[in-house]
Every structure is written in C-alpha cells, then in structure tokens.
Amino acid sequence: MTSSPSDEPEYDLAVIGAGAAGLAGAVTAAELGLSVALLDTAAHPGGQFYRHPAPALGATRPEALHHDWSTFDELRRRLADSDARYLAGHHVWTVVRTEPRRDRWEVHAATGADGNGERPVRVRARAVLLATGAYERQLPFPGWTLPGVVGAGGAQAMLKSGLVLPGRRVVVAGSGPLLLAVAASLATAGARVPAVVEASGYLGYARHPRALAADVHKLAEAAVHGTALLRHRVRLRTRSAVTQVHGADRVEAVTVSRLDRDWRPVPGTGRRIACDALAVGHGLVPQLELATGLGCATRRTQDGTSALDLDADQQTSVPGIWAAGETGGVGGVRLACVEGELAGVAIAARLRERPALTAGGRVRALRRRRDRMRAFAAVMAAAHAPGPGWSRWxxxxxxxxxxxxxxxxxxxxxxxxxxxxxxxxxxxxxxxxxxxxxxxxxxxxxxxxxxxGQGAQLPPSPERRPLAVPVRLEMLAALAETAARENPPSKAPQPPG
Known part of the structure; x- marks a missing residue:
C-alpha cells in the first residue's frame, strides 16, 4: 500500500522554482497579501545563478563568486520577512487543474534532495507561477563523453556550490556570454585557462547599438569579465570550436578548429591544446516541461530554442498560469527579477480583484525595463545562434x-x-x-x-508530456488512490425486488 500524498494548505499562489524569478515573484505576491508556497528542488533558494556553498564548507565570502549578490541578499531577506512558505527539496513532476473546480490547480511533487521521493506532496493553489529556469544546450563532438568534459554552467556550479575546480588546466568552449563569466571565475579561483573558444563572433552585437545602449549593465559585466581574462592572460579565440577531445581515460588535450560563417570546420586549421578538463556549452534552453504539459503556447527564439509566449503581465496562454525568467527566453538574472516582480503584481491584481495594481507607475516602469532587457536578449540570442554546419564536427x-x-x-x-x-x-x-x-x-x-539529411536545419519542437521529470511508480499509485478516495464512483440504482 502506497502512502497518500500529504496536503499543504491551499494557497493563493504556488511558485515553482526558487531562483531569481521565483524569489522575486513569491516575495512580491506575499507582500501584496497573497498566501504563497515556493517550491524548489534544492535545499536552499537561489537557483542556478545564486548557487552558493553549504554552510558546512565554511566559505567566508561566497559573494566573491557572484555578480549582483546584493540582489540575492535582499530577496532572501524579503522571503524571510514574508509569510511565504519555502518548500525545499520538492521535485515537481506535474501540475493539473482540479476537478470539479476548474479555477484551482494541484502541484504534485516528490520530496527528497536526491529525487528518489521520500513521500508524495500535493499543493493546491488558485494560480501558478512557473520559474523553472533553463538548462545548458550541448552540441556533441568526438570525445565529448570522456571524463573531464563538463558543461560550462556545470563547471561554474562546481565552483559556486562545492568550491572545487573541474581541473587544473581548463579550456572553456562553446558559444554565448556565459563562457566569459565561467572562464573569469575559473581563472580567478586558480585554474589555468589556456583559451576561451567562442564559435560565434561579437560583431552581431555591433549591428544593434540601440539595444546595447538600453542595457549598459550587460556591457559593464562584459568589461569586468574581459578585464579578468586579460589579467590572467586568457586567450579569446572567436569563430572557432573544439572539434575533438583527446585522451584515454580522461581529457588530455583538445583540437580547436577555425569555423566558417556556417560553423563548418575549415580544413587544415586544427590546433591541439593540452588540458585536463573542458568546460563546454552552447547557450541555454528554457525548461518548459511543466508548461508544455499544461498546453501553454510557445514561440521560436532567435537562437532556435522554444520559449513561452507570454502577455504583457507574464501570463501564459493558459489562464491561471504565469511564467517569469528564462522560461520566456534566456535573458539573465536582472531580467528574471523584473519579470518575477511583474508577475507577482499581476497575479495579486487578478486574485484580489484590484486591477489598479497593474495600472500604476510601478508596473509601467517594470514593463519598460523588461522590454529593454528582452530586446538585448534577442540580440544576444541571434549573435550566438548555432550555425547549420556544426554537425560537420x-x-x-x-x-x-x-x-x-x-x-x-x-x-x-x-x-x-x-x-x-x-x-x-x-x-x-x-x-x-x-x-x-x-x-x-x-x-x-x-x-x-x-x-x-533534408538540406535544412530543423529546430527541436517542445514535446507535451504528462510528467515533467522521471517519477517513481509509487507516486502515480498514490495519486490514483487519492483520486479514487476523494471522488468515489456513484452507486448505480438497484432494481426493486
């Protein structure tokens, strides 16, 4: 006999994901009077960007590994001061509309930091905010399965949360602005970084001066990372890619080749670089499994991924479901905070029937900031979109x-x-x-x-799945038992006799 899902009290809002967007949305909604449950798989809030070491590691200055740490400190303080309930170690595997009341939602999760599911949990809410973030996009190449090859974001996560390096001599490769941040962090922490290998160039940014001028914070970040790379004598190689990894039991070297405009390797340009680790990634992909399972509409982004199609108040095409952060397109932590706050206000306005909340100067300012940063994110995505010739690797x-x-x-x-x-x-x-x-x-x-094989580059389409992540059968059995108990079949009338 499986255990029945334990029920949390019904909330006004369930926020899924405790990164920057989820934190901003949760605290904003709570401060406007909503009862809020904030669910996250991790033991501590912060998401991927604000990963930080466990207290047992004794890190004295975790903020040294982050930008905008003060923003996280403020969000964490507001969360502690609010009535929002933080549910750590909750792996959400599906969200469903309740029956017979169609204006309520059930969020189903499995507890346990390892994902095995100590017990099933059900959270009921009047609205849901999806702040599930993104994961790294990987493009394979010969040797990419060797030990010592890690994701670029994974290398940064190892450093932020575990205070460890993936190797002593680390090549950073792929495409996207994350590479500069990763290389700067690794070099500052003591790794030798022979090269940052960027498959795209940076001229694509220059064609959009208005978008660049509208987000000077991003330019300042790039300057900080660039200065760190110069200080540590890290070479930046653009229009190039790691096309092969060498080694027997682990990484020993990589081959870096020049690329043409379509990302095809230029014959005869391969150069070997000795290293004991490779941190590689080609941008981020919005994590949409929960959203597409609900039927939320998506749109194609400039770099060939899919993101949620959202209205001016961050609501999806499914009434009662909002989203913020990378689910609407990858744009960085500051954009995630703005979208989370905007969603929190919009949800409070809807549930409290206070439309004036979304008509004030605060919301107008948030929308302007969001639109400016979204414009920059579109330029960034287009500049680092994979070329069709990469499969020649x-x-x-x-x-x-x-x-x-x-x-x-x-x-x-x-x-x-x-x-x-x-x-x-x-x-x-x-x-x-x-x-x-x-x-x-x-x-x-x-x-x-x-x-x-068809002479075209077909982007992957988001699939609609009933389960967002792998889940144990006992969770499904518990859900079925609960449904049967709460909605018993009506007895058929007996014939007289």
Missing part, C-alpha cells in the same frame, strides 16, 4: 544520445535508409532521447541531424 561513431548510446551514424541511417523526417520518428527507430535526461542533452543535436 561529427563522425558516424560519435555518441549523440549519451543515455542510450545512439551514435550520429545510427541517426543518419534512420534518416537516409528508413525515411525518418523528424526527431520523434528518429526516437522511435533508435531510442535517441528515451533515456534518463529525456532528450535534454541530445534533443538539439538529433533535430539538427534530421534536418541535415
């Missing part, structure tokens, strides 16, 4: 789906020999994307390889 033996060990050759075979025309058909033929990560690591690569 791959030989047929390269693993694309690491979970199921599906190679590029098998995917190409599914396209050319078996007629697959989309990533879903490739999944059915090869199992690519059926593993533990559910396509988060390989989804982009599989879609692009399908497009390669």
């Amino acid at each position: 791959l030989d047929d033996a390269t693993d694309v789906c690491r979970c199921e060990e599906v190679t590029a050759g098998r995917i190409r075979e599914a396209v050319t020999d078996y007629g697959a025309r989309d990533a879903r058909t490739v999944k059915l033929l090869t199992r690519a994307g059926m593993g533990w990560c559910q396509g988060r690591m390989c989804g982009t690569a599989v879609a692009c390889l399908v497009g390669e």
